[in-house]
Amino acid sequence: MSRILxxxxxxxxxxxxxRVLYNLVFFALLMIACAVLVGQISMDIESVVMVSLGLSxxxxxxxxxxxxxxxxxxxxxxxxxxLHAVLAKxxxxxxxxxxxxxxxxxTLTVNTAAMxxxxxxxxxxxxxxxxxxxxVVLVAIYFILLKLSLVVxxxxxxxxxxxxxxxxxxxxxxxxxxxxxxxxxxxxxTQLNPQTQKFLAFLSYLLPNFGNYDVMGAAAHGRSIPASxxxxxxxxxxxxxxxxxxVAALVFSRKDLK
Amino acid sequence: xxxxxxxxxxxxxxYVFAPQxxxxxxxxxxxxxxxxxxxxxxxxxxxxxxxxxxxxxLKKKTSLQGLTMQVQSGEVFGFLGPNGAGKSTTxxxxxxxxxxxxxxxxxxxxxxxxxxxxxxxxxxxxxxxxYDYLTAAEVLDYFGRFHGFSAxxxxxxxxxxxxxxxxxxxxxxxxxxxxxxxxxxxxxxQAILHDPKLVILDEPMSGLDPVGRREVRDIILELKNAxxxxxxxxxxxxxxxxxxxxxxxxxGGKLRGVGAPGSIVGVQATGMEIVFELAESxxxxxxxxAKATRSGMNFRISVIEGELYAALGELRAAGAKIISVTQIxxxxxxxxxxxxxxxxxxAAAIEVSGK
Numbered sequence: 109m110s111r112i113l114x115x116x117x118x119x120x121x122x123x124x125x126x127r128v129l130y131n132l133v134f135f136a137l138l139m140i141a142c143a144v145l146v147g148q149i150s151m152d153i154e155s156v157v158m159v160s161l162g163l164s165x166x167x168x169x170x171x172x173x174x175x176x177x178x179x180x181x182x183x184x185x186x187x188x189x190x191l192h193a194v195l196a197k198x199x200x201x202x203x204x205x206x207x208x209x210x211x212x213x214x215t216l217t218v219n220t221a222a223m224x225x226x227x228x229x230x231x232x233x234x235x236x237x238x239x240x241x242x243x244v245v246l247v248a249i250y251f252i253l254l255k256l257s258l259v260v261x262x263x264x265x266x267x268x269x270x271x272x273x274x275x276x277x278x279x280x281x282x283x284x285x286x287x288x289x290x291x292x293x294x295x296x297x298t299q300l301n302p303q304t305q306k307f308l309a310f311l312s313y314l315l316p317n318f319g320n321y322d323v324m325g326a327a328a329h330g331r332s333i334p335a336s337x338x339x340x341x342x343x344x345x346x347x348x349x350x351x352x353x354x355v356a357a358l359v360f361s362r363k364d365l366k
Numbered sequence: 367x368x369x370x371x372x373x374x375x376x377x378x379x380x381y382v383f384a385p386q387x388x389x390x391x392x393x394x395x396x397x398x399x400x401x402x403x404x405x406x407x408x409x410x411x412x413x414x415x416x417x418x419x420x421x422x423x424l425k426k427k428t429s430l431q432g433l434t435m436q437v438q439s440g441e442v443f444g445f446l447g448p449n450g451a452g453k454s455t456t457x458x459x460x461x462x463x464x465x466x467x468x469x470x471x472x473x474x475x476x477x478x479x480x481x482x483x484x485x486x487x488x489x490x491x492x493x494x495x496x497y498d499y500l501t502a503a504e505v506l507d508y509f510g511r512f513h514g515f516s517a518x519x520x521x522x523x524x525x526x527x528x529x530x531x532x533x534x535x536x537x538x539x540x541x542x543x544x545x546x547x548x549x550x551x552x553x554x555x556q557a558i559l560h561d562p563k564l565v566i567l568d569e570p571m572s573g574l575d576p577v578g579r580r581e582v583r584d585i586i587l588e589l590k591n592a593x594x595x596x597x598x599x600x601x602x603x604x605x606x607x608x609x610x611x612x613x614x615x616x617x618g619g620k621l622r623g624v625g626a627p628g629s630i631v632g633v634q635a636t637g638m639e640i641v642f643e644l645a646e647s648x649x650x651x652x653x654x655x656a657k658a659t660r661s662g663m664n665f666r667i668s669v670i671e672g673e674l675y676a677a678l679g680e681l682r683a684a685g686a687k688i689i690s691v692t693q694i695x696x697x698x699x700x701x702x703x704x705x706x707x708x709x710x711x712x713a714a715a716i717e718v719s720g721k
Contacts, residue, residue, distance in 0.1 A: 114511045118497070125499035188495050193556060196461050196489035197512035198481055364417075364464040 111199050115207020116214060119181065123215040128177060131169050135223050138165055139230040146234055158234050159245055159328040162227035167252045167324075170220055171283070174256045177215070178263025179275040181208045186365055195365075202357035209264060209353060216256045224249045241330040247338060248327035254345040255321040259283060261349045262316065265356040268363060286318035316348055405475040407564050407595040408437035408460065413469035415455050429455040431619045433469070437597050437612075439563075442590050444606035444627075445599040446698070447616035448706050453599035454492050456616070457568045461489050474564060485513060488562035492569045492599075494553030498542035502533055502552050505541065506559055513560040527555040532581060546573040554585065565589055567598035571605055583609060603698045615702060618709045627698050637694045638674045641666045644686040654684055664689055 123129070142161050146154045182205070185191040194204065227245070232238055262282055266275035292312045300308070320341055323333050413433040416426040430452040437443040447453045458464045460471055462478050476483040496505045503524050510520040528534045531551040541549065550573045557565055570586070571579045579602075586609055589596055600606055606613050607627045614624040641664050644651055658665040669677045674691070681688065 111512060114508070118508055122497065122499055189491060189493075190495055190497055192458075192461070192463055192491035193489065193494060193496060193509070193553070195463060196484055196487065196491075197509060198484040199512055200481055362465065365458075 111203045112207040112210060115199075115204055116210035119208050119211020120214050120218075123177065123212070128173060128215060129219055129222075131173065132219065132222050132226075135165055135169060136226055139226045143230040143233045154234050155231065156328045158231055159227070160324060162223075162230060163245070163248055163252065163324050163327060166220060166223045166227065166249060167255070169223070170216055170252060170256045171259060173219065174212070174216060174259040175263050175276055175279050175283075177212060178260040179267045179272050179279065181212060181267070182264055182360070183267045183272045183275065189366070191365055201361045205264065205268075205357050205360055206353065209260060209349075212260050213257050216260070217253060220249060220253050220256070241332075244323075244327045244330060244333055247333045248323050250338075251321040251323055251341055254341055255318055258316055258318075258345055258348055258352075261352040261356070265352050265359070268356050268359045282316065283318055286316045287322070288319065289315055289317045290319050317344070320344065405439075406436040406472075407439045407441075408435075408443075408471070408473055408597060410435055410456075410460075410471040411469055413456070413459060413471050414467050415452075415459060415464065416467045428619050430459070433616075433621050435614055435621055435624060437595060439595050440590075440593055441611040442586065442596045442598075442609055444610035444613040445597060445616065446601065446603065446606055446613050446702060447599070448601060448702075451616045452619040453616055454568055455619075457489075457492075457566055457597075457599060460566065461487075485560070486563040488557035488560065488565040490550075490553045490557040490565075490567040490570055493546075493572065494549055496541050496549065496552060496556075499540060501538050501540055502528060502544075502555070503537040505552060506556055509556045510559055515560075523559055527559050530558070530585060531555045547575060547578050550574055551578070554582065558585070558589065562594070564595045564597070567596065569600060570598055571600060571602050579605070603702060607698050613698070615705060617705045622705050623701075637668050637670050639666055639668050639690075639692045639694050640674075640677060640681065641689040641692075642681055642686040643689060644681070644684060648685045650680070650684045654680065654686070668694060 139162065142158060146158050149157070185194070191204075195201065224246070227249075228238060228242075231242065231245075259279060263275060263279040266278045270278070289312050292308055292315075295308055320337075323337075325331075326333055410433050413430060414428070415430040416428050419425050419427050433452070433456060445453050445456065455464070459466050460473060460478055462481065471478045474483050474486055497508075500508065506524040506527065507520050510523060515523065524537075525534070528537045531554050533548065533551050533555065536544070536548065541552065544552070550570070554567070554570065557567065567586075570582050574582060583605065586596055586598070590609075598609075610627055612625060613627050615622045643664055644654065646652075646655065654667075655665060658667045667677065678688065678691075
């Protein structure tokens with residue numbers, strides 16, 4: 109466990125020194141611009157626009173970091189051969205992989221927390237108060253973080269056995285497919301032969317369901333989110349990440365490094 | 367002395383009157399001697415590596431073929447071979463960076479898949495590269511954490527090894543600003559940070575200037591004096607000749623010879639070299655000088671040992687002044703070049719015959 113933490117700590121330090129957190133400046137500027145502009149539109153929807161835009165920005169920026177850094181974390185170490193000296197230490201390859209994952213999730217947590225603080229400041233500026241129903245925005249941010257963790261796990265899996273470019277494409281592709289799994293399941297009701305129906309059903313359960321994490325509409329309109337969904341999404345993320353990371357560790361443990 | 371006489375009398379009695387007991391004693395001594403001998407530091411059995419290549423990875427390229435060798439504890443073993451011979455492949459297999467297609471390897475009595483033995487191994491990768499966003503001291507501190515050292519101990523060890531590799535003043539500079547030679551020194555520092563029993567160095571002299579090479583040679587000698595086992599690969603033969611107890615020569619993925627640098631090439635002299643001065647106007651000068659090569663004011667000729675006196679007689683008759691007569695012994699370089707030459711000739715023959 110301690111060896112995983114050593115790698116995680118260094119991964120976080122790498123992200124900070126490689127200026128990954130500089131995106132926060134962009135987010136801050138976006139929030140300031142948004143707060144100023146939103147103040148000029150109708151009183152009823154200013155909060156809705158603010159929350160929607162803020163959550164979208166948090167999600168998009170997080171996704172870009174998760175995909176690009178997630179892929180780069182392992183492939184860069186393989187390409188630059190920094191791994192050779194690291195793996196010569198008493199460290200299992202799976203420990204290295206888990207350490208990298210934990211470090212990147214920690215980076216995304218810090219990043220997302222900072223953006224969340226920025227969003228709440230902007231909301232305070234627009235509405236002049238934070239009310240109890242605004243906690244739903246926090247839940248939405250938590251879901252974004254869960255989603256980003258899963259994206260990181262997938263990015264790491266793909267980077268273990270393919271080139272960085274393909275890993276980015278696969279992760280991005282799988283994310284987009286995962287957003288529309290509900291539509292894939294609904295296809296079963298149309299006229300399809302039984303084999304295709306079974307295959308689509310299998311696929312809709314096998315692929316990561318990113319649609320579950322999207323509660324932006326509810327958050328923007330202050331509707332409450334059921335506790336069961338929070339529990340479901342948390343467990344789903346933990347189990348899916350464990351599964352993806354196990355496969356990644358299996359592939360990585362037998363991989364010939366250059 | 368008394369003890370020796372008593373031992374001799376004892377063995378005489380045993381051998382003459384009870385030969386079976388004598389064999390039993392000999393066997394017991396042999397077994398106990400073997401048991402007390404430590405296991406080889408490195409042992410490989412038929413270690414082989416093939417890489418898939420081609421568009422669909424259907425073709426196989428053999429990088430290492432049936433490597434069986436041992437590196438004994440406490441020795442400095444040089445792994446020699448031209449570029450692409452299989453040196454780095456072997457070292458990467460030993461360090462678990464790549465996996466063998468066939469065969470086994472053990473380090474300090476444990477299979478190479480057991481990462482716990484990495485506690486006792488220091489490894490310098492070929493052309494080492496480390497996290498360039500860290501300083502040398504931070505990288506060493508990071509690596510020290512995997513060995514479970516406390517913060518105080520890490521600090522002490524880091525300062526000590528930085529001094530050993532002459533980087534104590536550059537320890538706080540980020541590695542992205544380091545030269546190739548400095549990175550090589552950091553690599554060496556992280557390899558010896560945890561005071562390992564076995565040090566594996568892949569091309570430790572590469573990228574270093576003459577001063578740096580000398581310093582690395584001194585470090586290797588210090589490690590040897592401290593009783594460490596050292597395996598290093600190189601194609602700088604003079605380093606191998608001066609540092610190694612034994613060398614293994616690898617070419618074309620196969621081990622071609624193992625032994626002490628002197629014995630591997632054969633101590634048999636291949637001829638004699640005579641250095642002399644001779645006026646070009648001397649009698650028979652043209653005939654003698656046609657066989658000689660000039661270097662400065664002197665000439666030199668090489669003859670086989672049996673013809674030495676005849677050649678000296680001829681030179682004396684011509685009025686030459688003999689400067690020196692030296693035995694010509696093959697060097698490691700000759701041996702090395704011969705092997706590489708054989709490989710190239712073989713490759714050319716295969717190409718010509720179209721096989």
